[in-house]
Amino acid sequence: MPMLEVENLHVEIEGRKILEGLSLAVNAGEIHAIMGPNGSGKSTLAYVLAGKQEYEVTQGRVLFEGEDMLAMEPDERAAKGLFLAFQYPLEIPGVTGMNFLRTAINAQRKKRGEPELAIPDFMKRLREVAKRLGIEPEMLRRAVNVGFSGGEKKRNEILQMALLEPKLCVLDETDSGLDIDALKIVADGVNRLRSPDRASIVITHYQRLLNYIVPDVVHVLSKGRIVKTGGKDLALELEARGYTEYQTEAA
């Protein structure tokens, strides 16, 4: 059974159709890349998987480890192991990164019936992960994403991901606005989480990130559905030839 099964998904926002029959199956241990032009529905897919309210699913279903994920609240999905690295991470004034993460990790553990993490254990893990990602502890004492540069926000997303140890990571254009060093750090964070029980969906416009996070499967998304699926070479092909043919094909 695949970890994630998306079947014939139709999604609208304010009456506008965005996804029109998208299907996708991701197995544990795999990394899938979803590429496509602007407006093809990439971010919508990410938000629908995470449960953002304003998106209305009009048809289709999403199963996560066999369970109907669309019936779950966003926090339930998170506790089940879904993580979305936001394209535009939000600022939360007055709440330190440390406090935010501890609250999140314990909320998830509580929902899973696990004991809360004691402060020293939490701090130890946080320090390790932060060090690996080259994040100064000082940054974690600041309010979440407040005053962070674009690159810092993205790195902070990867830090949260590494700490929360999700089963399925969805990275929504995490590469946008990153210089090459930051990109490598982000990729390293994702690769470290690579394991037979985990899967990732990497949403990107460019092939560049896929040099560092090598996908097992590449999908091309256009006009709300997957129009082509292939191996990692498909990404190189797209880089060379652009999206034009898929855009017209789908139209």
Add this chain to the structure above:
Amino acid sequence: MPAVQETVEQVRRIDVDQYKYGFVTDIESDKAPKGLSEDTVRFISAKKDEPEWMLAWRLDAYRHWLTMREPRWSRVDYPQIDYQDLYYYSAPKRKAGPKSLDEIDPEILKTYAKLGIPLREQEILAGVEREGTYSRVAVDAVFDSVSVATTFKEELKKAGVIFLPISEAIKQHPDLVRKYLGSVVPVTDNFFATLNSAVFSDGSFVYVPEGVRCPMELSTYFRINEKNTGQFERTLIIADKGSYVSYLEGCTAPMRDENQLHAAVVELVALDDAEIKYSTVQNWYPGDAEGRGGIYNFVTKRGDCRGRNSKISWTQVETGSAITWKYPSCILRGDNSRGEFYSIAISNGRQQVDSGTKMLHLGKNSSSRIISKGIAAGKSNNTYRGLVSAHRKATGARNFTNCDSLLIGDHCGAHTVPYIEAKNASTVFEHEATTSKISDAQLFYCRQRGLSAEEAVALIVNGFVKDVLQQLPMEFAVEAQKLISISLEGSVG
């Protein structure tokens, strides 16, 4: 349904009947006859075994009160209070007066235990370990109208600190009481303060002698238990030259259908180089979802920075009461004196809050800082009302004010009414205010990380009020944080 909409729905459903402190303690009490007259005042004074001068002071206040009208300028709305339909004195029935905690009605002790106040000294001595230090708090507990226990008397005595129920202080330290009582809030000050002056029953008295740093936090817990009983406590704190004291006040009341009246007066006096830090966590019963019941909280709190370089700092976390009418203020009389006001006011259900501060700059180079965070949810109204004024001679006066409001849902109101009066050129006053709501995107982000809607709101609100929470002593900050979540409970449930 968008997340915020959902939050709003849940706010609407708020069940304040979950009020955590809404239990009634079953004890026998000794009450004055219902209603207010000179006889009531004499009764209270006699019960307290007060000296003649105190009775005369009270009667003066009472006679003046008869000439006064209830103020109606604030943005709160409530039916006319029938002052003849209240009890003005209620004390737990007991023997001559407690010589030790063992003599206190065990029911009362149980009540305070339920409130989480460790009354027994041994418990307190055990302390709460926090970051390697032992913190200890001396507690004065006021039950309805009288003080039932004061802990740590011995140790405070060694330091020279006087911490007593005010009824005791009137007898034991009449000179100090006479000198300072009513010197900050005059008997004729305002309708509710004058009423308090006539009928106040108990409260705390603190005197910290010259150069003494009070060795522990002092604390009073107020609880209204009796039905139809007004609580009129009176607190007087004097920090003599170069001294320091931190004082904590906590308030709860059981659920009652009637509105209970609370009209306290707090007076602080800081002499040269002295500092007083006064923190309040108020969670009186706010009434039910339809606005029935709840405490009417009409409080006059004022600090007088009488000496040079003196400092008074008010911190308040206001989550309770059906009506809050409260403006802890500073008279910055001394040169270089400093006043601070840090406030979190949360209103939910049908609560009405009209609260803020006054910073009156009289001394040269006096400075003040106001940080106010108002959170309105449900069908409540939350008003910040503040005055900052610098008089002609207060050259170099400075103020910084920041008052932010957060609205949860669109059936509540958040209002800001600042008065800023600069009467000389060297004044530097800065004021800023903002109003915002919790965004759907922020909520979604938190929920994606695994927080429930309720946890997400609590987290964001705690972030919003952080600047104020930081001002509270550690123990209180933790309690306040919990209280914020509780009072927004049902805001998401």
Add this chain to the structure above:
Amino acid sequence: MKTAAETALAEAFAAVRAKLPGDRRIAERRAAAFEAFDALGLPHRRVEEWKYTDLRALIREAKPLAAAPDAQAKRRAKGAGALLAGIGARRITFVDGAFVAELSDLVALEPGLSIAPMAKALAESDPLVASRLGAIVPTDDVAVALNTAFMGDGALVRIDRDARLERPLHLVFAFGSDTASATFTRSLVVAEEGAQATLIESHEGPDGIDYQVNTALELFVGDRAHVDHVKIGIEGARAIHVSTLMASIGAHARLRDLVFTTGGALVRNQLFVRFAGEGATLALNGANLIKGRQHVDNTLVVDHAVPGGFSRELNKSVLDGESRSVFQGKIIVRPGAQKTDGKMMAQALLLSENAEADNKPELEIFADDVQCGHGATAGALDQNLLFYLKARGIPQAEAEALLIQAFVGEAIETLEHEGVKDALMGAAAEWLGSRKQ
């Protein structure tokens, strides 16, 4: 107990009511308005809106109603409005509260523009008066009630749908009499849907006479209309001047307003602005330069009654001598007025030890999805900046002038009309020059 001024007003009303212009309906409204005033009396400090400007204490006597201007008065008023002489505006002049045709320019009106003296419109039961007067932003304000009771003359202006006025309209209000007396002018300007206009009012008079002015303007800004309104207060040194603007802004319309005051002993400018249609934009600025014992009060209420309104208020006061400025600004966001964006800033610059600035910026908010804020500052000139300028070789007085001009300039800059901006900056410079003497 009535004050002498209140008694005098009651007597004056009884004496003149029959002679005031208007039909029976107008007469009834005058009577009702006076009754409303009479019940409350002159506002005093216990009336929250008048907390800092206690008219009961400040107006000791009510002056008699000004007589129709004679030739001498007209001659004295001839130079009025000179401040804006260079901008080519169409002038409509009122002397001692009465329209003066020979000082006005009503020839060759642009298409879509109609102008009539208010006294005439009242007397002839003009339909525009019947339908709009008192209805733009209804208020129970006492000063407006007095104005309605006594209103004599003023301008009735209508700009038709989509008409664009190239020339600014300039309402010149001058006091020309040599006896202390009172004027009550009332104007109504209707800018229909899509109309565009710049409207200027100036109020001036001699320094030696303690005359009294109560003036009111009702301004209707229709949907999509753009109106710039500038009120210039350069009254004489002993004058008492109370003005009220009642403006409503339609959907996607724009109103930019500036109140500029340097003259008058006691000045109260009230501005009541209501958002009547969605997506409207408002800029409401004030600039006061005052000295001596002047008292200038700008009080405004911005009422976001509908969603999507955008408002910016900026009030700047420069205070010298023993002068006192008052700013009261209230932003109201009514239930349902979501997506309102309202920001208010009040700044006072105190040049003298004995000046006083009172600010009361208020927010009253009943909708959650809004962005509202206000700020207020009061203080002296920034000594670091002064030092910096002096270190660059600029002498003290010039450096001060530069900083003060920059300070008030912020409130003036938002206007579109270059000529008006230059004229006001010139007036500010002149004020600074007079300060040095």
